[in-house]
Amino acid sequence: MKDMKKKRLLHNTLFLYALTFSGYFFSLITVPYQTRVLGPEFYGKVGFAIAMMTYFRLVIDFGFILSATADISQHREDKQEVAKIYTAVMRAKMLFTGLSFAVLLSICYFVPMFRQDISLYLLTFASVAVSAFLPDFLYRGLETMKRITIRTVAIQAFFVLMIFLFLKTPQQYYFVPLFTLIGNAVALILAQRHVSKKLGIKFVPLEKGYLHETIRKSSPFFFSRIAATMYQVTNTxxxxxxxxxxxxKVGMYVASDRLVGTAKSAFSPIADSLYPYMVKNRDFRLLKKIMWIIMPPVTIGCIVLGIYANEFMALFLGAAFYDAGSILRILLPIVAITPLVYMLGFPTLSPMGLAKHANASTVVSAIVQLIGLTVLFLTGTFTITTLCAITVVSQFTVLLYRVIIVWKNRHIFSEKEPIKDVSKT
Known part of the structure; x- marks a missing residue:
């Protein structure tokens, strides 16, 4: 039985990596093309819109990618309970989407800077909202990643084709969210059909209070994800x-930050596939082995890239982005520590019964970031360089917090029985 579980873990990890590396492949084609066509100015506009809509995406998702994934994983043999979880999550997302759209319209109406580019913001919001309804939490919880991988690769291929066919001038920057919206809409229709027809999971009536409880249970994950995303989104x-x-300057930062985000996402398939596996199996020895395999090449790679950062940016994104290498160089320590941050988070702390500390660590990091930003503003030392430095410090705070908690509770590793998750009590 244990071998079957590890086989399923390996299978889903491979599909997650296929999904991630397909994203790298398409990015290698499209990002340099976008930066060359749009230039730093219009590329910065698109990046700013995406950063702004990330706030709304976090509200719509509300941490369900973590809370609902764990719930689905624990009840995967009970199809009726899975259907209830699925129904509650989708209803909650509908509610949060309506609220978010109302807020966005108010912002665009009252703030001239946003009103001037309202089509960009509305298209970007629509693409983000549709993407939020894709039932990734369901597939992750059931550990059936094949469907997600095929669907996402198809979306990426469509996006690449449309960008090359139609994006020809900087003034067509709104094509980026438009083509993303079309691809996500098609994927959502296909995913809903698969969930209903193939998996046999349909929307079901919910007893009174079930929706409220689902939202309440996910709220710690929501605040955690808000805090974890704060530096990346808020900086832009x-x-x-x-x-x-x-x-x-915004375009330079967006380009550097996009590459750091892409590099970080290389490690998310491991953490994402380990999370439901660890919740059920608590195989800490496997987790430690994976860390020892990953960290040396990641550290060496970051050092080499840091030495040639300017040349890399000019070669990859175009000569106009040569100076962005200095920004990338400062942010690279974040990439180096990301594998540890991810794996010492929910994959480690949840099976230890300490998931609340995974959330708390990101909140503490966000507080450090906000304090740092406040100091920079008050002292008149706010620059892109100092902003990046504060960001690195805040991300190291996450790692330090999690290392301390894991070390203080290391006796749990030798315990055989599952530990009750104290974050849910």
Whole structure:
């Protein structure tokens, strides 16, 4: 039985990596093309819109990618309970989408800077909202990643084709969210058909209070994800407000941050596939072995890239982005520690019964980030360089917090019985 579980873990990890590396492949084609066609100014506009909509995406998702994944994993043999979880999550997302759309319309109406580019923001919101309804939490919880992989690769291929066919001038920057929206809409229709027809999971009536309880149970994960995403999204958002979304400096930062985000996502398949596996099996020895395999090549790779950062940016994104290498160089320590941050998070702390500390660590990090930003503003030392430095410090805070908690509770590793998750009590 244990061998079958490990086989399923390996199978899903491979599909997650196929999904991730397909994203790298398409990015290698499209990102350099976009940066060359749009230039730093319009590429910065698109990046600012995506950063802003990430806030709404977090609200719509509300941490269900973690809470609902764990619930589905624990009840996967009970189809009726799975259907209830699925129904509650989708209803909650409908509610949060309506609220988010109302807020966005108000912002675009009252703030001239947003009103001038309202089509960009509405298209980006629509693409993000549709993507949020894709039932990834269901497939992850059931550990059937094949469907997600095929669907996502198809979306990416469509996006690449449309970008090459139609994006020809900087003024067509709104094509980026438009083609993403079309691809996500098609994927959502196909995913819903598969869930209903093949998996036999349909929307079901919910007893009174079930929806409220689902939202309440996911709220710690929501605040955790808000905090974890704060540096990446808020940095771009603040830079856009300070310099205007079309400023070259914003474009330089967005390009560097996009590459850091892409590098970080290389490690998410391991953590994502380990999370439901660890919740059920608590195989800490396997987790430790994976860390020892991953960390040396990641560290060496970051050092080499840091030495040649400017040349890499010019070669990859175009000569106009040569100076972005100095930004990338400062942010690279975040990439180096990401495998440890991810794996010492929910895959380790949830089976230890300490999931609340995975959430708390990101909240503490967000507080450090906000304090740092406040100090920079008050002392007049706010620059892209100091912003990046504060960001690195805040991300190291996450790692330090999790290392301390794991070390203090290391006796749990030798315990055989599952530990009750204290975050849910």
């Amino acid at each position: 958002f603040f830079l856009g407000l300070m310099y205007s979304p079309g400023n070259v």
